[in-house]
Structures are given as C-alpha cells and as structure tokens.
Amino acid sequence: MSDTPVAEMSFEEAMRELEAVVGQLERGDVALDASIKLYERGAELKARCEKKLKEAEEKVAAITLDQNGAPTGTTPVESA
Template sequence: MGTVPELASLSFEEALKELENVVRRLESGEAPLDESIELYARGDALRAHCQARLDAAQARIEAIVADRDGKAQGLRPFDETVG
C-alpha cells in the first residue's frame, strides 16, 4: 500500500478520502487476500478516526440558550435537549 500516514496526523477530510480509496480497492475484488486483510484493518482504523474527529467537533459546538424575552442567557452543548 505504499507509505501509510499516521492516523493522528490526518485531518477528517484526508482520512475520509483514504477510507473511500480503501473501500474502492476492496470492492474491486482485485486485491490479494493478504492485502485485503491489511486494507480492511486500515479501513476500520480510518473509520474510527473519522468518527472520533466527528465526535470531537460535535462536542465543541454549542447552542445559545435564550430566555423568555429572547435575550442570550448562556450556552449549552449542541445535543442537549431543552428541558
């Protein structure tokens, strides 16, 4: 597979592009068994890396909480429901 970049150094977009290439190679059916196993392992690691990057991005997103008059009252995590 050539030089494999370390996952930690990849941006979300770079990891996603590499994952798409891995999937394309696996779906082609042209890779020998040993390479397919390596590709599968790399693809799984890339998937986990992308998910971790998405989770981290979502955790950083905050929503503005407004009071009854519509004035900003503070911030809350994006996925937290208003009670």
C-alpha cells in the same frame, strides 16, 4: 494508501483514504494478504473519522446561546 499515521490525519484526509480503501476492496482485485491489510487500515480510518465527528459534535453542543438565540461563546469541552 498514504504513509501518514491515521492518528495525524484530518477528518477529510481519513475520509478520502477510507473511500479509496473501500473502492479497492469492492473491486476484489487485491490479493488476500493485501485485502487484510486494507481492511485493517480501513478500520483504523473509520475509527478516526468517528472520533473527529464526535469531537465536532461536542464542540457544537458546547456553544452557548444568549436570550436572543445568538451564540455567546463556547464552553470548553474536555477531551477524553
């Protein structure tokens, strides 16, 4: 597990760590207390990945197209 706060991770960083957490939990060779901490970290990482994906989807949806279907720019999307 990295020491980087989940809120500061990029999508790729969070996804890599989430995959590592899942791998450790699937092996089942982690003590119960450590498993609980891993599960909690995994839940945070999952939420971070979902948030970053939603932000990306909103950016893609905000792209406007001209008459020929070419992108003309983006419309700013306000963050929640």
